[in-house]
Amino acid sequence: WIKGFKDVRLFILEDVLQELQFTTNNMLTAVGLVGWSCTYDVERETKTGTTQRGLITTVTCPTHSANTKWKAWSGGEGQRLRLAGALALSQVLLARAGVECNLEILDEPSKGLSTAGISDLCEFLADRAASLNKSIYLVDHHAIESSNFSRTITIVKTQEGSKIQ
Numbered sequence: 001w002i003k004g005f006k007d008v009r010l011f012i013l014e015d016v017l018q019e020l021q022f023t024t025n026n027m028l029t030a031v032g033l034v035g036w037s038c039t040y041d042v043e044r045e046t047k048t049g050t051t052q053r054g055l056i057t058t059v060t061c062p063t064h065s066a067n068t069k070w071k072a073w074s075g076g077e078g079q080r081l082r083l084a085g086a087l088a089l090s091q092v093l094l095a096r097a098g099v100e101c102n103l104e105i106l107d108e109p110s111k112g113l114s115t116a117g118i119s120d121l122c123e124f125l126a127d128r129a130a131s132l133n134k135s136i137y138l139v140d141h142h143a144i145e146s147s148n149f150s151r152t153i154t155i156v157k158t159q160e161g162s163k164i165q
Contacts, residue, residue: 013042016092024088030127031080032120035062038085057085075112083109083121087128104128105137110144122146 017040024038039058046052059081064072073081087104094101106125110118122138126148129136138144143154154165 016096017041020088020092023092024084027084027088028080030124031084032117032124033061033077033080033084036060036081038081076114076117079109079112080117102134103137104134105139107139108141109138110140110142118142118144119146122148 021038021040024040028034028036028038037060039060041056041058043051043053044056061073061077083106090104109121109125113121122144123146125136125138126146128134138149145152155162156165
């Protein structure tokens with residue numbers, strides 16, 4: 001029974017990871033990482049021949065043939081990877097739970113992005129909101145102007161307190 005239960009659990013986990021991988025990879029192009037891909041696994045063989053277990057994420061980019069450490073990517077590339085991974089994970093888990101949510105809140109998604117990257121982000125989020133019929137709130141310390149937003153609320157902190165403009 002124990003072995004059977006573990007096998008079923010691993011099968012379900014592998015199925016979820018395949019769905020996460022598919023969803024993430026579709027999102028990578030949308031966030032501007034064309035030619036990039038992610039794979040997810042629960043085991044990998046180490047250089048010493050042992051098996052490492054855990055959630056293992058491997059990112060492949062078109063400019064590096066070998067696996068690349070996270071530190072090698074620019075701040076914008078890392079932020080786009082985090083954004084795609086987080087949104088994909090949220091989408092897969094909510095779908096698996098049978099939960100439909102028409103709201104997403106993103107905290108500082110523009111961190112590390114260039115001006116062009118922020119523009120791409122706004123376009124991506126507008127397309128995502130329209131295609132998924134969601135309201136997406138972007139909370140950021142930078143004032144971001146975009147024609148893709150249906151409305152903008154700016155909160156300014158003063159000595160008297162915070163004020164909505």
